[in-house]
Amino acid sequence: MSKWPLVAISDVADIERDSIQASEIKTGTLYVGLENIVSGGNFLDVREVDHGELASSKFRFTSSHLLYGKLRPYLAKIARPTFSGVCSTDILPVLPGAKLSRDYLSHYLRQKELVDLANARASGANLPRLSPKALASFEIPLPPLTEQRRIAAILDQAEILRTQRRAVISQLDNLEQAVFEDMFGEPEANPKQWPRLALAELAIEGFQNGLYKHASEYGGGTPILRIDAFYDGVVTRLIELKRVRLTAAEITTFGLHANDIVINRVNSIEYLGKSALIPSLSEPVVFESNMMRFTVNQKIALPVYITAFLQSGYIRRQIGTAAKQAVNQASINQRDVSAFQINVPPLSEQRVFARAIQSVQQLKAIHRTALARLDELFASLQYRAFRGELALTSFGRPSGLDALHVLDAVVGLEALIYVAKRMPAGRHHHYKSLKALYFADKRHLEQHGRLIYGETHSALPHGPVPQAAYDATRVLNGERLISDFDDEALRAGLRRAKDDQQDKLVALRDADFIKLGQAERESLEWAIRYCADMSFEQVKAASHDEAYDRTQPNKPIPVAYLVDMLPAEARERHRVS
Known part of the structure; x- marks a missing residue:
């Protein structure tokens, strides 16, 4: 209330x-x-x-x-x-x-x-x-008008983060579709004249509708796949699946297996027919009644190819033609799905495609999972905001945004360039540059009550790592396709020189001091001086602090843990208890 x-x-x-x-x-x-x-x-x-x-x-x-x-x-x-x-x-x-x-x-x-x-x-x-x-x-x-405006500003900022994440996913979707059409042509036009078969001719098992269980049966037992757990061909939320109590026979009958394909059969028209490829499973998982499952004959077609084909506009139009409309929802049945017309190129071509999009699909899964977490956090913010529970922390942020970290990617890139240009050359230049951002954020938090650019630091094996900056350096090294920074500006400002003798970030220009303020530069300078002459092991030991030790491996370090390490006078000054 x-x-x-x-x-x-x-x-x-x-x-x-x-x-x-x-x-x-x-x-x-x-x-x-x-x-x-x-x-x-x-x-x-x-x-x-x-x-x-x-x-x-x-x-x-x-x-x-x-x-x-x-x-x-x-x-x-x-x-x-x-x-x-x-x-x-x-x-x-x-x-x-x-x-x-x-x-x-x-x-x-x-x-x-x-x-x-x-x-x-x-x-x-x-x-x-x-x-x-x-x-x-x-x-x-x-509430008072000033409080209304504060709440709206917080929720607007959180919505921006969700919008940015959706934009990245959209770019990856476009990339995958571009690779698909470059290799196979637009599916409906079929310019390469691949054989066209009904989906039923490509399936060796199915089509099978999923399992319905009353709500009273939920709460423990076997994970059950629901339609909110997959998007654009990728299952994103396996670890968050609800559980349902089942018999052994039900688990056998409705159990999913790696390389099965599921397709939604009842939904609002814009989501009807969304599908996904089932990944490797660590435990039995069943599927809900509003979807169906089938398995393709891999002597004719690869599951990853069929899943990609099902995301095409050609299939969307076939779904639209077959859909049965009802109040607030539409449906397709097994006969409709089995009749979908699928272009079937040679297996050798499908294998090339599967290798080409593997990294894209992995990135999509990561970003989908992150978006799901943002959606949950946003819903939590909304709930608390309108109940009057969205209290400010002493740093002028809502406590619920601790987990969101409002990233200023523009300032983040300038900070990374600033450190890379000034960190003394050496074998571990890249490692020290990233650690300097962590040390600088702790200093800035103490001196100014905020992080330099809203970075999220993750507790990785060799210590805390500024995640957005780290991902950016992996883009430079070809280990990632995209980062949260402007990747065109990133490549214009930095390159990574990595061989047996060194791993160095090379600044191609200096930081923009208009974007990177004096207070931020002072914190970065302090951090560079702090770790410049340390060895790898010394830097690692210095970063393995209390906040790092309290955080689960490979998870984000909560800002609250960093605040807890501040000197008493700093906590009192910022009214942090």
Whole structure:
């Protein structure tokens, strides 16, 4: 329960249905339809319309309104325009009053709890709509306006991190698809004239629907794969699977095996048919009833190739044609899936493809797992924020963002260049440069109450490692495809010289002192002086501090552990207990 008073939205905002006739809409007016708002709040392909182009009346809105999609409210089409225009009458323009922040209202309405409430209050079987009256009746916790703005800023920053991670995943998806089409051609056009077979002709087992168990059977037993555990062909959350109590016969019948393929058969239309290749499993895992499983004949086709083909637009269109629509969801059946048309190149070509995308798939899995953690943390932040539990730490950050670490990648690159340029040459230049960032962050935390650029330090075997900076150096060495830094700027600013005699970061320019402030430079200089003359073992021993020892191997070191090592006067000055 929130510690702040609850008020109806109608008490602090107006739902303004300021109608304008189609004949009054002038050329050059920006128009927003539901199709122009993406779930999550971004706009897509908003454009100016011509006079007479729109056939029906619309609602006016300004950059002060919040746009709320009332049709199918489970889609959470809630957006904050920075422009004025007209919108579909299936969108409600909400104008916050003097006591309500638009940004705060937006985040509040986008919570899963409020989206579910809106969906429950909507009327209409096939086209559910939330009435303006129902929306106006929703209650909202009302803290002081300054607190609303603080909460919105925190959630905006957390959302940026999720958006950045999604962008990386999208780039990897595009890379994988580009490799696929470069080798095999666009699937529907099939320019290389590969044989085309029904999926049923490529399967040696299946198609089998999964297992349904009542909620009372969950809570222990065997892991069960659910549709939220895989995306774009990759299973991302095996260690977080729910467990269900099963008989030995059920485990045998519904048990998954490495190289099985699962495909979702019931979902909203945009996610219907998503599929994944099952990796090696350390224990028995079964699969849920809203998906089906099949196994391909590897004498004809490789599972990794079939999984990649299933992600194509050609398959998406086949799914769209076969889908059976129902309220809020769609479905495909075993006959539909077995009839999918698949291009089948020679196995030798498929093997080349499998080798080419192995590293891409590994990176996708890593980023998907990280995104899932961010999603969970974001939901936790939302829950705590609107209950009045999102307290600031003494460093001006919400405690919930300790685990997120708001990375300033621009400053991070400049810090890495600054250290690389000034660290004395030697066999362990790369190792010392990274350690200097850790020592500098501890110094900066003590002197200024914050990290230099929001780095996450991981407890690796040879001591703490600044993860974003470390990943960047691996990009330079060809061990990774991408980092959290701007990789083009990274390669223009640094290179890595590694052979039997040295492992050195070579700065191709000096750091930008506009981006890297004086206080940050002073902390970095202190760290360089601190470890410059140490041996490898001395640096390692110096970094194996209390924070490192308290952290599980290969896990992020919590900022709280670093704070605990501060001198007493520093903790008191920053009001850290």
